[in-house]
Amino acid sequence: MTLLNAGVAAVFLRAAAAKTVSPGVAASAVQELLGGRLRPSDNAVRLVAILELAAVALLVIPSVRAVGYATTGVLGVFFAVMGMTGKIRGSDRPCGCFGIADSKPLGTANIVSGLVFVAVAVAGLLGPAAAGTAAMTALLTSAVSSGWLLVTHRAAARTAYRMFLRRWGSA
Numbered sequence: 001m002t003l004l005n006a007g008v009a010a011v012f013l014r015a016a017a018a019k020t021v022s023p024g025v026a027a028s029a030v031q032e033l034l035g036g037r038l039r040p041s042d043n044a045v046r047l048v049a050i051l052e053l054a055a056v057a058l059l060v061i062p063s064v065r066a067v068g069y070a071t072t073g074v075l076g077v078f079f080a081v082m083g084m085t086g087k088i089r090g091s092d093r094p095c096g097c098f099g100i101a102d103s104k105p106l107g108t109a110n111i112v113s114g115l116v117f118v119a120v121a122v123a124g125l126l127g128p129a130a131a132g133t134a135a136m137t138a139l140l141t142s143a144v145s146s147g148w149l150l151v152t153h154r155a156a157a158r159t160a161y162r163m164f165l166r167r168w169g170s171a
Contacts, residue, residue: 008055023042082106
């Protein structure tokens with residue numbers, strides 16, 4: 001369960017960062033779902049980011065992990081419903097989900113990820129307590145987040161690595 005907690009926390013961490021820095025992408029996707037009539041404010045999108053960050057902290061700290069699972073479950077249902085609505089309405093605006101700028105519109109990926117979050121929440125609430133300490137879960141969350149960031153931005157990472165080697169080699 002510790003690895004699952006870290007994986008979910010890493011996803012929420014990245015998603016929250018994207019919503020905090022660039023809330024307009026998610027707001028535009030939700031506006032499309034609402035028929036273009038109403039656009040959520042940037043602060044409303046950032047509120048979801050705050051819930052995601054709360055889930056990260058709650059999943060990492062063993063004494064409040066049950067609340068983290070409940071928060072994860074609620075967010076999972078929310079994302080699955082948004083995905084179903086996007087699929088039914090034929091959404092075509094990128095949602096910026098998971099911090100991916102060129103993401104697809106709200107749809108199947110959101111349904112699946114939302115259901116995965118719900119499954120992790122149910123398993124965490126009903127299963128045996130996760131053995132991992134806060135430090136181990138935080139470390140794994142950092143490792144998953146860093147790995148995901150490097151894979152997503154591998155071209156920039158390669159360039160930075162080459163520049164580092166050139167400078168280090170000339171020292």
